[in-house]
Every structure is written in structure tokens, then in C-alpha cells.
Amino acid sequence: MLDAAPGVIYVADPKTYEVIFVNRAFRDLLAEDPTGRRCFEAFQGRDAPCPFCTNEILFRTHQPYQWEFHNPVLDRHFHIVDRLIDWPDGRTVRFEQAIDITDRKRAEAEREQLTERLTRSNEELEQFAYIASHDLQEPLRMVASYVQLLERRYKGKLDSDADEFIDYAVDGAMRMKTLINDLLAYSRVSSRARPSEAVDTSALVRDVMASLDLTIQETNARIEVGDLPIVSADPTQLWQLFQNLLSNALKFSGEADPVLGIQAERDGDCWRFAVQDNGIGIAEEHQSQVFQIFQRLHSKSSYPGTGIGLAVVKRIVERHGGRIWVESAPGKGSTFHFTLPAMEG
Numbered sequence: 001m002l003d004a005a006p007g008v009i010y011v012a013d014p015k016t017y018e019v020i021f022v023n024r025a026f027r028d029l030l031a032e033d034p035t036g037r038r039c040f041e042a043f044q045g046r047d048a049p050c051p052f053c054t055n056e057i058l059f060r061t062h063q064p065y066q067w068e069f070h071n072p073v074l075d076r077h078f079h080i081v082d083r084l085i086d087w088p089d090g091r092t093v094r095f096e097q098a099i100d101i102t103d104r105k106r107a108e109a110e111r112e113q114l115t116e117r118l119t120r121s122n123e124e125l126e127q128f129a130y131i132a133s134h135d136l137q138e139p140l141r142m143v144a145s146y147v148q149l150l151e152r153r154y155k156g157k158l159d160s161d162a163d164e165f166i167d168y169a170v171d172g173a174m175r176m177k178t179l180i181n182d183l184l185a186y187s188r189v190s191s192r193a194r195p196s197e198a199v200d201t202s203a204l205v206r207d208v209m210a211s212l213d214l215t216i217q218e219t220n221a222r223i224e225v226g227d228l229p230i231v232s233a234d235p236t237q238l239w240q241l242f243q244n245l246l247s248n249a250l251k252f253s254g255e256a257d258p259v260l261g262i263q264a265e266r267d268g269d270c271w272r273f274a275v276q277d278n279g280i281g282i283a284e285e286h287q288s289q290v291f292q293i294f295q296r297l298h299s300k301s302s303y304p305g306t307g308i309g310l311a312v313v314k315r316i317v318e319r320h321g322g323r324i325w326v327e328s329a330p331g332k333g334s335t336f337h338f339t340l341p342a343m344e345g
Contacts, residue, residue, distance in 0.1 A: 008078065008098040012039045013091060014055040020093060029074065045073050054082045055094060068101070077105040136180050144173035194234045196320070198343055201242075201273075202228040204235065205262060208242045215250050221258035228264050229271050231340045237316045238340075242275075244309040245336055249277035254331075270322065270339040277335075282328040290326065313338075 002009050003024045011021040017038040027033050034042035040050050054065050064083040071078060078098040087093045147169045155163055205225055209216065216223065223246070231238075242262075249260050261276040282290060291314040317324045317338045328334035 008096075008100070010039070010096050011087065011093050012096070014058065014084070014094045017049060020087065020091075029076075043071065043073065058082055058084050058094060070105075076100055077102045140173065140177055140180060144170075144177060147173050194236060196232045196234055196341075198230050199233045199235045199238055200228075200230050201238070201264070204239055205242055208239060208246060211243065212246055212250065215247070219250055219253060219258050221250055221253070221260065223260040223262070226261070226263040228262065228273075229266075230343050231271055232343050233320055233340055234316075237319070241313050241316045241338075244313050245275045248309055249275065249279060249334075252279040252334075253277065254280040266342065267339060269342055271342050272337060272339050275336045276333065278333040281330040281332050282326060282334055283330050284328075291324070 002021070005023060006025065008026040008029065009021075009023040010019060010026055012019050017040060019034050019037055019039050019042055022030075022033060022035055030042070040046045040048065040053075044050055052069070054067070057065050062084065064081055066079070066081050068077065068079050070076070077100070079101050080096060080098045082094055082096050084092055085095045147166070151166050151170055155166060202225070205228060209223060209225075215221075246260065250258050256278060259278045262273070263276075264271050264273045266272075290310050292311060313336075314324050317340070320340055322339035322341070324336065324338035326334055326336050
């Protein structure tokens with residue numbers, strides 16, 4: 001039975017280190033039968049007992065002992081279980097079972113290396129985005145200032161083509177400024193993040209609504225807010241998250257007066273929020289696209305903006321360990337769902 005068992009099995013005398021039995025799987029792995037030799041010689045290529053030998057632990061505890069080991073002779077990783085048993089000849093022996101986990105360990109190492117490379121790449125990209133957007137501010141400010149100066153001094157004094165060119169230049173400079181500011185905000189989600197703390201989302205949403213009061217009045221919007229919880233989050237980023245979602249809902253309201261709803265319900269160790277509107281909606285094939293940076297579904301003449309707001313929202317939610325998705329249909333409004341960690345205790 002032992003000879004037919006999967007995995008490596010061997011039996012050794014813990015006092016003399018003599019190998020008493022080796023099953024077929026181990027013999028095939030070693031390409032020899034080491035029975036009668038000392039285990040540290042046969043398995044480790046050593047001339048003295050191994051410093052990591054488990055014999056002392058087994059005799060002290062009389063309990064099975066689990067460990068992992070990389071065998072340098074075989075260049076294989078094993079998960080090992082050692083125990084003391086009574087052998088038929090009356091001796092107390094060390095009985096060792098081992099499962100080859102080399103493939104798993106190599107996959108884990110490759111995954112760790114990939115994760116490290118991705119983390120390093122993301123950090124470099126964030127740093128690049130921050131530096132690029134920050135360093136572009138000053139020259140763009142100069143270009144915008146002089147183009148606006150041209151507009152004030154010479155608009156209407158030259159021909160219609162000149163006025164049109166000036167308008168294009170002013171519009172381009174202002175859009176570039178907005179784009180750079182949005183890119184800077186996107187990069188700061190990670191680079192300027194604050195530690196999480198207890199945040200009363202009910203009070204925070206009231207503050208966000210107060211900041212949008214003029215737009216709410218102009219659009220004749222109605223916002224219904226349910227009971228909202230206390231969550232663990234960066235308060236500044238959470239404010240930005242709700243501000244972006246509510247602003248979008250008000251912007252894409254269509255012809256009807258906006259009606260918005262904000263609800264939350266417990267979902268395991270998280271809170272699941274829902275921000276609902278009665279706006280123009282999003283076709284199913286575009287619902288993942290709206291969370292991508294600089295992705296727009298409408299022309300800037302129809303709806304202004306750079307298309308970065310929902311990308312920032314997604315980045316904030318994921319930075320907090322949550323996820324975000326949207327349920328929507330054209331002409332039937334949208335509901336943005338996202339999860340945030342609940343306060344412990």
C-alpha cells in the first residue's frame with residue numbers, strides 16, 4: 001500500500017538515520033534505492049545530520065510536524081509531514097510523507113515577480129502623470145494668458161477668420177488646462193491618498209449637495225437620500241467620489257427634471273451604495289467603457305468635460321478595496337453601484 005501511494009514516502013531510524021523504507025515514487029525520483037544508507041547522505045548529499053532535521057521536534061512533541069523544504073539535490077520543493085510511528089520490528093521510526101509542490105512554488109514566484117513589476121510600473125506611471133501634468137501647468141498658463149490677451153485686444157479689429165482662429169486657440173488652451181488638471185487629479189488618487197478613517201457618508205453627501213446647490217436649483221433637481229452608514233475611507237476622496245457621481249447624474253439628465261436617489265445596504269463586511277438617476281442612460285455595450293480614462297460617449301458640444309470623472313471614481317473605489325459597476329439602459333436612467341469597507345466592530 002505504501003509503495004503504491006502517491007507522493008514521496010520514506011521511513012528512517014531517527015537514532016541512526018538509517019533509511020528503512022522508500023516507496024516507489026521516491027525511488028523513481030531519486031533514480032535509485034537508498035535503503036540502508038543514512039538519510040542525510042542519500043537525500044541531501046551531506047556528511048553529517050541536517051541542521052533542519054525534525055527528529056528532536058518529533059520526540060519532544062510526539063505530534064505530526066508539517067513544513068516546506070526545497071531539496072537542493074533534486075531542485076524540488078516539497079510540503080512535508082513527519083510523524084513518529086511504531087515499525088513492525090519494534091523500533092520507533094520517523095515516517096515522512098511529502099508532496100511535490102515545485103510547480104506551485106514556481107507559479108507563486110512568477111506571480112510575485114509579475115505583481116512586483118506591475119506595482120513598480122504603476123508607481124512609475126503615476127509619477128510620470130503627476131510630473132507631466134504639474135510641469136505643463138506653467139507653460140500652458142503662459143500660452144492661455146497671451147491667447148486671451150490677443151482675444152481682448154484684437155477681437156473684432158481683424159477679419160472674421162482671425163477672430164475664428166483666436167476663438168479656436170482660446171478654446172484649445174482652456175480645454176488643455178482642464179485636461180491637465182483632471183490628469184493631475186487622477187494621478188493624485190494614489191500619490192496624495194490619506195489614511196482611511198471613520199466617515200459619516202450621510203453628512204458627507206449633504207456637504208456635496210451643498211457644493212452643487214446652484215446646479216441643483218438650475219436643473220430643478222430632486223435628490224432623495226436614504227439612511228447612509230459610517231464607512232472606513234479617505235474623506236477627501238470619498239467627497240470627490242460622490243461629487244463626481246452626482247455631477248454626472250445632473251449633467252446627463254436629459255430633458256426631464258433630474259430625480260436622483262442615494263441608498264446603501266450592508267453586504268457582508270462592506271456597504272453597497274447605489275446612486276440612481278432618471279437620465280439619458282447608457283447602452284449595455286458602453287457600460288464598461290465609461291470607467292476608462294478619457295473615454296467619452298458624447299461630443300463635447302453636447303456634454304462638456306474630459307471624460308475622466310468616472311475613471312477617478314473607479315480608481316478611488318478600487319483603492320479602498322471595493323468595486324464599482326453600472327446598471328443602465330438608454331432613456332431609462334442609470335444606477336451606479338459601488339462597495340466600501342464597513343467600520344470594524
